[in-house]
Amino acid sequence: MDQMDTARILYLSLLLGAIAFYYVIANRRNLGQMLRHAVLWALIFIGVIAAYGMWGDIRQTVSPQQSVFSNGARIELPRAPDGHYYATALVNGTPIRFVVDTGATGVVLRKADAEAAGIDLESLAFLKEAMTANGPVRIASVRTQNFGFEGAELSRFRVDVNEGQMSQSLMGMSYLQTFKRIEIADGKLVLVR
Secondary structure (H helix, E strand, C coil), X not given: CCHHHHHHHHHHHHXXXXXXXXXXXXXXXXXXXXHHHHHHHHXXXXXXXXXXXXXXXXXXXXXXXXEEECCCCEEEEEECCCCCEEEEEEECCEEEEEEECCCCCCCEECHHHHHHCCCCHHHCCCCEEEEECCEEEEEEEEECCEEECCCCCEECCEEEEECCCCCCEEECHHHHCCCCEEEEEXXXXXXXX
């Protein structure tokens, strides 16, 4: 701490002391009530500082988020209230939200997500057919520049674009099998490389 910082702290302390002294003198008849209010405000101030310092832990407890550790060596996905696991992965550098689907063979993008990732829908040829729970749909395969969790993207990864309507893009086994271990425990889907 240099002399300038010391001088500022001293100045602010003197200013705060003068304000506190004036407040005590002005309210000397109600000293007990004033002390209760001062203690209450001090507790509120300390509580706000503590909540701000622990916000990351509080947020993770109240609303768990996807966590990526060691540049994608370990990914933890919390179970959503609807029972599914959702992941946000980068497609050509664009974050796209996926539902993790171990029953899907590959990664399937909705048209809107493919377009957001910079894939030209007009140039795609929907020549392949995939079977879904709702019957057959036409798909077009494309190689992305990169795909995966931030810090651990795979280059030239093949994804399919669905010609029909989908409520959510799917992260299927073609990507999940790039991990050494997949486990579900304690309300989390954990992917380990």
